[in-house]
Amino acid sequence: MSLHTLSYVGFNATDLDDWRQYATGVLGMQVVDQTADTLRLRMDEKHHRFAIHKSAAPGFAYSGWDVATRAELDRLTTELTALGYPAAEGTEAERTFRKVVDLRVFTDPGGNRVELFYGQLSGCPFTPARQFGGFKTxxxxxxxxxxxxxxxxxxxxxxxxxxxxxxxxxxxxxxxxxxxxxxxxxxxxxxxxxxxxxxxxxxxxxxxxxxxxxxxxxxxxxxxxxxxxxxxxxxxxxxxxxxxxxxxxxxxxxxxxxxxxxxxxxxxxxxxxxxxxxxxxxxxxxxxx
Ligand code: MBD
Ligand code: FE
The missing domain is CATH 3.10.180.10 (2,3-Dihydroxybiphenyl 1,2-Dioxygenase, domain 1)
Incomplete structure (x- = not known):
């Protein structure tokens, strides 16, 4: 088993308040925090699952995939590099924002940003925005x-x-x-x-x-x-x-x-x-x- 799960996603949007209304009022997610630049949304005990980044160009920003160990991260980096897809090390700011221990950043053949990581912060209390039976995660x-x-x-x-x-x-x-x-x-x-x-x-x-x-x-x-x-x-x-x-x-x-x-x-x-x-x-x- 090389990867475990799709763990988080990042999206760009021009209007963070609109995303907040949609995520809480329609989807039932919890707002973790919102600044002028970012909105983070919780679906379960993970710190956040969705991160919305304020941007003039709305759309997909990145996907985050959970890897078991640093050794696994190294093995996948070697394999992808051999295939022609080299990794960049995530910056400290990126690791901090995503609440992960280690982070590698790739670009897939379609030009989409792909992040492999381990150690996402968990054990956070989840309070859905409306009363419902929870997300299946x-x-x-x-x-x-x-x-x-x-x-x-x-x-x-x-x-x-x-x-x-x-x-x-x-x-x-x-x-x-x-x-x-x-x-x-x-x-x-x-x-x-x-x-x-x-x-x-x-x-x-x-x-x-x-x-x-x-x-x-x-x-x-x-x-x-x-x-x-x-x-x-x-x-x-x-x-x-x-x-x-x-x-x-x-x-x-x-x-x-x-x-x-x-x-x-x-x-x-x-x-x-x-x-x-x-x-x-x-x-x-x-x-x-
Ligand atoms: C899906 O989740 C889907 O989005 C489509 C278009 C077809 C089958 C399953
Ligand atoms: Fe689908």
Whole structure:
């Protein structure tokens, strides 16, 4: 086991107050702190899972992946360097902000910043912004992230070195493109790639423990006037029931529950689905309306 989990993410946004309203009022996250430049958000006992950085260019900033030891960090650095992806050492300011002990920074084949670390501060008290049954995280990590890429093979090779293996594929008819879903723990996918004309972040998914909280999140998103980009639906491959909203960073967030897990690697069959969902998820990737 080289990596354990997707542990934190960083995003850029022009309006931190808007992110705060969205994260607390719709998603149920706790604000750890907010300055003129940054907003940090808690989902569980980890110090923070989301960091929002004030920037003129909204979008994805970085993903943070948990590695067991410094020896593992060195081994992965060697392998990625050999593949043509050298590491930069994280600065002390970066380690301090992220609340991690050791940090290595890479750039994936799509130009996305990837951070490998160990020793994220944990054991913090979590008080959700609204009463609900909590986020499903722990050994499964914070959720999943998805990139569109024009270089599927190179991206799969890079993330393959990190220990991600293919769960399944979906051919998505409305966009005539294949998506690849990958896992590194029992979560069906922590990472996915969608073939497309450019390298750009597509969406992040976070999971809650109860269907009621997905329904409540959907209502709260509508009440806040957030754009629901894909209606409530149930995915074919991971069986997650979810909906998607536009975030203040200009990409989508999927809010769901009920994901199935991959418990036994030996018995797992890699298949290709021909639709993203059993029902619902009306939007650009399925039955556009
Ligand atoms: C997902 O999580 C997803 O976002 C899509 C588009 C298809 C299957 C599972
Ligand atoms: Fe998803």
């Amino acid at each position: 722990g050994e499964l990590g914070l959720g999943h992230i998805v990139f569109m890429t024009k270089n599927m093979d190179a991206m799969m090779a890079f993330y393959g070195v990190l220990g991600l293996t293919v769960s399944d594929y979906i051919f998505i008819k409305p966009v005539q493109s294949r998506a690849c879903f990958m896992h590194l723990n029992a979560r069906h996918h922590s990472f996915a790639l969608l073939g497309g004309p450019q390298d750009v972040f597509h969406h992040i998914m976070i999971e809650v423990n109860s269907l009621d909280d997905v329904g409540m999140g959907n209502e709260l998103a509508l009440r806040q006037g957030r754009k629901v980009t894909m209606s409530l639906g149930k995915h074919t491959n991971d069986e997650v029931v979810s909906f998607y909203t536009m975030t203040p960073s200009g990409f989508e967030l999927e809010y769901g529950c009920g994901g199935r897990t991959i418990e036994n690697e030996e018995d797992w069959q890699v298949v290709e689905y021909d639709d993203i969902s059993f029902w619902g998820h009306l939007g650009p990737l399925r039955a556009p309306v």
